[in-house]
Amino acid sequence: MSAAEGSAPPLLDARGLVKHYPVRGGFFSRQSAVVRAVDGVSFRVRRGETFSLVGESGCGKSTLGRVLVRLEDPTDGVLRFGGIDTAKFSGRELFRYRSKIQMIFQDPYSSLNPRMTIGEVIREPLEIHRIGRRRQQEERVEQLLREVGLSPDMMERYPHEFSGGQRQRIGIARALALDPELIVADEPLSALDVSVQAQVINLMVHLQREHHFTYVFISHDLMVVEYLSDRIAIMYLGKIVETGTREDIFERPAHPYTRALIASSPVPDPAQRGEVQPIKGEIPSPINPPAGCAFHPRCLFAIDDCRKAVPPLEPAGRESSPEHLAACIRKHEI
Amino acid sequence: MPLLEVNNLRTVFHTEGGTVRAVDGVSFAVEPGKVLGIVGESGCGKSVTALSIMRLVPDPPGRIVGGEVFWKGTGLLKLPPKKMPSIRGREIAMIFQDPMTSLNPVFTIWKHLQEVLWKRFRLKGEPAKKRAMQALSEAGIPDPESRLAAYPHELSGGMKQRIMIALALLCEPDLLIADEPTTALDVTIQKQILYLMREMQERTGMAIVLITHNLGVVAETCDDVVVMYAGKVAEQSTVHDLFARPRHPYTHGLLRSLPHKGLTREKALPMIEGTVPSLVAPPPGCRFTPRCFRAEERCTREEPQLLANAAGRKAACHFPLDEEKQT
Numbered sequence: 001m002s003a004a005e006g007s008a009p010p011l012l013d014a015r016g017l018v019k020h021y022p023v024r025g026g027f028f029s030r031q032s033a034v035v036r037a038v039d040g041v042s043f044r045v046r047r048g049e050t051f052s053l054v055g056e057s058g059c060g061k062s063t064l065g066r067v068l069v070r071l072e073d074p075t076d077g078v079l080r081f082g083g084i085d086t087a088k089f090s091g092r093e094l095f096r097y098r099s100k101i102q103m104i105f106q107d108p109y110s111s112l113n114p115r116m117t118i119g120e121v122i123r124e125p126l127e128i129h130r131i132g133r134r135r136q137q138e139e140r141v142e143q144l145l146r147e148v149g150l151s152p153d154m155m156e157r158y159p160h161e162f163s164g165g166q167r168q169r170i171g172i173a174r175a176l177a178l179d180p181e182l183i184v185a186d187e188p189l190s191a192l193d194v195s196v197q198a199q200v201i202n203l204m205v206h207l208q209r210e211h212h213f214t215y216v217f218i219s220h221d222l223m224v225v226e227y228l229s230d231r232i233a234i235m236y237l238g239k240i241v242e243t244g245t246r247e248d249i250f251e252r253p254a255h256p257y258t259r260a261l262i263a264s265s266p267v268p269d270p271a272q273r274g275e276v277q278p279i280k281g282e283i284p285s286p287i288n289p290p291a292g293c294a295f296h297p298r299c300l301f302a303i304d305d306c307r308k309a310v311p312p313l314e315p316a317g318r319e320s321s322p323e324h325l326a327a328c329i330r331k332h333e334i
Numbered sequence: 335m336p337l338l339e340v341n342n343l344r345t346v347f348h349t350e351g352g353t354v355r356a357v358d359g360v361s362f363a364v365e366p367g368k369v370l371g372i373v374g375e376s377g378c379g380k381s382v383t384a385l386s387i388m389r390l391v392p393d394p395p396g397r398i399v400g401g402e403v404f405w406k407g408t409g410l411l412k413l414p415p416k417k418m419p420s421i422r423g424r425e426i427a428m429i430f431q432d433p434m435t436s437l438n439p440v441f442t443i444w445k446h447l448q449e450v451l452w453k454r455f456r457l458k459g460e461p462a463k464k465r466a467m468q469a470l471s472e473a474g475i476p477d478p479e480s481r482l483a484a485y486p487h488e489l490s491g492g493m494k495q496r497i498m499i500a501l502a503l504l505c506e507p508d509l510l511i512a513d514e515p516t517t518a519l520d521v522t523i524q525k526q527i528l529y530l531m532r533e534m535q536e537r538t539g540m541a542i543v544l545i546t547h548n549l550g551v552v553a554e555t556c557d558d559v560v561v562m563y564a565g566k567v568a569e570q571s572t573v574h575d576l577f578a579r580p581r582h583p584y585t586h587g588l589l590r591s592l593p594h595k596g597l598t599r600e601k602a603l604p605m606i607e608g609t610v611p612s613l614v615a616p617p618p619g620c621r622f623t624p625r626c627f628r629a630e631e632r633c634t635r636e637e638p639q640l641l642a643n644a645a646g647r648k649a650a651c652h653f654p655l656d657e658e659k660q661t
């Protein structure tokens with residue numbers, strides 16, 4: 001963290017962010033439990049970098065993404081954007097905040113309104129935020145389409161006329177329309193075919209180079225995360241269990257869960273086929289997480305102390321960068 | 335003799351937009367005890383190939399219009415429909431991507447197993463229960479007794495896929511066709527399921543056809559690989575040769591476009607331009623021509639045959655990568 005503090009203030013600064021959802025029991029019962037989707041996470045995102053949130057289903061990465069763009073209100077915590085706390089924003093303040101942050105969604109089939117032409121889809125944010133006159137807006141749409149590798153004469157067509165890859169390009173063009181400072185991309189590649197994924201990855205990198213915006217990239221695909229990220233946070237059951245630079249996470253993973261994730265992700269090279277035993281067990285319920293470290297029931301290195309207290313995020317090791325933190329009490333022994 | 339031989343299989347779907355030639359002359363063979371991967375992108379015909387082998391293509395709109403499937407030498411496509419149940423589920427079992435839709439939501443797990451045990455082995459009562467519990471524990475399901483009483487919705491995705499594997503293997507099939515069995519699962523669970531399948535394969539000696547879009551899964555699990563593109567086989571080879579020295583430009587392009595260990599965004603990913611063609615009106619000649627970096631005029635007019643090189647590796651390409659291009 002010290003390295004980050006020395007330079008310019010971070011674009012995003014999240015402190016103890018929490019998002020809980022109440023669950024109702026039966027018909028007549030009141031709130032009986034809470035889903036701890038995001039359970040106290042703190043991190044900083046620097047201007048112009050790609051910060052990735054990684055984890056398996058139910059780890060809270062998508063909920064966290066939706067809290068960042070304020071599609072969800074945080075239950076607790078502080079979320080500073082450019083130094084100002086946005087967690088309690090509402091009304092006009094929230095409206096203005098939303099023009100600076102945009103989101104790209106996973107499913108290019110359900111995230112575009114099927115009754116709007118793609119010209120209308122991309123122009124809509126400009127209209128809502130009243131930027132320019134109609135003619136200027138249309139010129140901007142043409143320019144955006146060219147930027148994402150589509151032809152401006154496609155403007156009058158409807159989403160169903162496009163392939164998955166093209167639709168994701170349209171979603172990206174719409175996200176770019178307001179010239180945002182931050183783009184939250186939630187699994188933007190997982191619905192795409194392998195041969196199209198590389199096209200969209202290259203486009204995302206190219207656009208960031210041109211416009212210098214910041215990405216928060218949400219993914220379960222470690223290969224893509226290693227390729228795209230500057231810094232990474234690994235999440236498990238609503239908490240960040242490890243965070244650091246790309247090299248920290250991939251060269252010197254400190255948390256047993258990070259190591260298990262890396263060992264589980266299939267490598268497209270039969271020469272590296274190993275006889276690595278998979279880790280046991282399944283992801284526990286976020287309604288009733290295990291006591292202490294939530295990973296301990298699946299962890300090969302768990303000892304009694306792991307069940308007693310939630311381990312704090314602490315510096316991971318001497319070899320690492322100062323911002324490499326891991327939440328494991330045995331990180332220095334294993 | 336191969337266990338399963340697919341010969342020039344053709345399956346079409348009649349749609350409002352025209353006739354989709356989903357599988358258009360596909361041939362391959364599965365040897366006993368081997369794991370064959372069929373890999374390709376969406377719409378390449380890999381799942382329809384599997385459904386055609388099992389004769390489960392919904393007709394209408396689908397129809398098998400040509401070719402033959404030999405199971406231990408017997409032609410399956412000409413078999414009277416009555417005879418299929420003696421092979422399907424018994425000798426050839428199948429599991430699917432989404433285990434939720436393959437299990438009946440109003441039946442307990444026990445009901446599912448009970449039906450098979452009675453129909454196939456005439457087992458009931460205590461012996462049936464014992465056999466069911468054994469099947470579940472072989473599939474790595476903890477506490478099998480309480481799982482028997484559970485309904486499908488009470489189980490996680492990984493657990494349901496384990497149940498499907500237990501059910502599929504109950505009849506001790508000679509071949510298991512697994513269609514994207516881990517696509518809906520998290521990576522740590524995917525690893526467990528692939529490990530389980532491999533373990534079961536080694537124990538029983540059955541063969542597996544693993545259908546997937548994930549080249550990493552292929553590399554970690556399969557012995558041999560068939561690469562499909564736009565309804566046709568592009569390339570077939572052993573897994574090691576395929577990843578080390580792909581012959582078809584499509585395979586080559588796919589492998590290069592994957593991010594891999596140590597690669598960062600400072601270097602652009604090599605990519606295959608364009609998209610998969612329509613199967614209603616596919617391009618003439620080789621269907622990969624519009625996206626191929628090696629294409630010549632000949633490729634636009636003449637369809638390449640699936641031919642083996644000296645080492646026995648098959649590719650459907652006029653200019654495979656292991657041959658000097660002569661123009």
